[in-house]
Amino acid sequence: MNRWDNLKYKYTQLSIAEKIIVINVICFVIPFVFNSVFYLFQIPTASFSDWVQLSPNFNTFITRPWTLITYSFLHAGFFHLLWNMMLLFYSGRLMLNLFPDRIFINNYFLGAITGGIIFLLSYSLFPVFRGSYPPMVGASAGVMAVFIFICTYTPEQDIRVFFFNTKLKYLGLVFFSLDVIQIPYGNAGGHLAHIGGAMLGFLYARQLGKGNDIGIWFENIWKSIFEKKSLKTVYRAPKSKPVKSQKSDENKQVKIDAILDKIGKSGYDSLSKEEKDFLFRAGKD
Numbered sequence: 001m002n003r004w005d006n007l008k009y010k011y012t013q014l015s016i017a018e019k020i021i022v023i024n025v026i027c028f029v030i031p032f033v034f035n036s037v038f039y040l041f042q043i044p045t046a047s048f049s050d051w052v053q054l055s056p057n058f059n060t061f062i063t064r065p066w067t068l069i070t071y072s073f074l075h076a077g078f079f080h081l082l083w084n085m086m087l088l089f090y091s092g093r094l095m096l097n098l099f100p101d102r103i104f105i106n107n108y109f110l111g112a113i114t115g116g117i118i119f120l121l122s123y124s125l126f127p128v129f130r131g132s133y134p135p136m137v138g139a140s141a142g143v144m145a146v147f148i149f150i151c152t153y154t155p156e157q158d159i160r161v162f163f164f165n166t167k168l169k170y171l172g173l174v175f176f177s178l179d180v181i182q183i184p185y186g187n188a189g190g191h192l193a194h195i196g197g198a199m200l201g202f203l204y205a206r207q208l209g210k211g212n213d214i215g216i217w218f219e220n221i222w223k224s225i226f227e228k229k230s231l232k233t234v235y236r237a238p239k240s241k242p243v244k245s246q247k248s249d250e251n252k253q254v255k256i257d258a259i260l261d262k263i264g265k266s267g268y269d270s271l272s273k274e275e276k277d278f279l280f281r282a283g284k285d
Contacts, residue, residue: 017092017103017146020108021085024139027073028081049074053135053282054116056123056189060133061105072112074137091147098153098263104146106215107204107221111197113225118196136189141155141197144179150174153209154263155269172198205226209260219238256282 034048054071055061061068066114075081093278095104119136123129151172156166181195207214271279 006182015092015096016117017096017102018086020092020139021088024073024075024081028075028078029111031074050135053137054119055133055135056129057133058120058124067108068113068116069229071116071135071137072109072139072142072164075139076137080138084143087147088139091143091150093153094150094157095146098150098260102206102219103213103215106213106218107149108217109222110204110211110218111200111243112142114145115141115193115197116202119193122189122192134189136193138190139172140190144175144194144197145204147175148198149205150206152202154277159265160250185283252282 009076011019014022020153027081032051038044038048051064052067052070053065055064075084092104095107098221104248116136123133149170155167155169155172157168159168159171176195179191183258213219254279259271259279262270262275
């Protein structure tokens with residue numbers, strides 16, 4: 001196995017949250033390479049970034065609708081990237097302990113899209129933004145969607161922050177409040193986008209707790225685009241599904257629902273080792 005194959009293999013072993021982190025790091029480095037090439041050939045560097053960052057000018061956005069997603073893979077600086085990826089790593093681990101990859105993908109990207117829409121609407125609605133059209137980059141809206149999702153779904157879970165323990169619901173409230181408070185002090189559009197992502201994460205978790213997956217329509221879209229379609233094969237279908245198999249699936253789902261209810265009421269730490277192992281295996285099925 002050569003080095004490239006080894007890297008590809010290691011990438012496939014990462015969780016979906018870790019894969020998104022790797023993509024964000026690569027997207028952070030690539031513009032520096034482009035800038036060097038553009039400098040040598042005297043090409044204006046803005047010509048590249050303009051096509052991937054999100055402009056608050058609706059007339060510009062309508063010609064580049066893909067920027068509603070691509071903006072979330074770019075960052076304004078190293079510490080902007082570092083903070084977002086650290087929060088995504090830790091909150092992503094908590095979320096993926098409970099839910100399959102598809103729920104994470106739906107929540108993350110719908111959070112980024114919602115944040116982008118709030119950003120666009122804000123520059124059309126609020127007088128303070130008139131005459132100003134700074135573009136937006138950063139994964140913060142998607143990251144906030146993941147973080148607030150897990151804070152909402154397991155609010156009573158204890159978490160260690162520096163030298164003290166607190167509950168996720170309090171940490172989520174602090175993060176959300178900081179974005180609201182900082183709106184008048186700079187990057188108002190960015191903070192509003194964070195709030196949009198947080199609201200999506202909150203709504204997704206609440207609805208999922210009621211058995212309603214509000215991201216299923218988005219899942220159908222990305223699956224139709226990215227998943228490989230298998231060749232159709234003709235076979236004789238069994239006359240009926242074994243009753244024993246149906247019963248086993250029903251019992252498994254009942255057990256999963258009971259465990260998730262327990263998490264919602266008492267936090268993840270209240271689970272026994274057997275319950276944690278069962279939930280982990282079920283999430284991989």
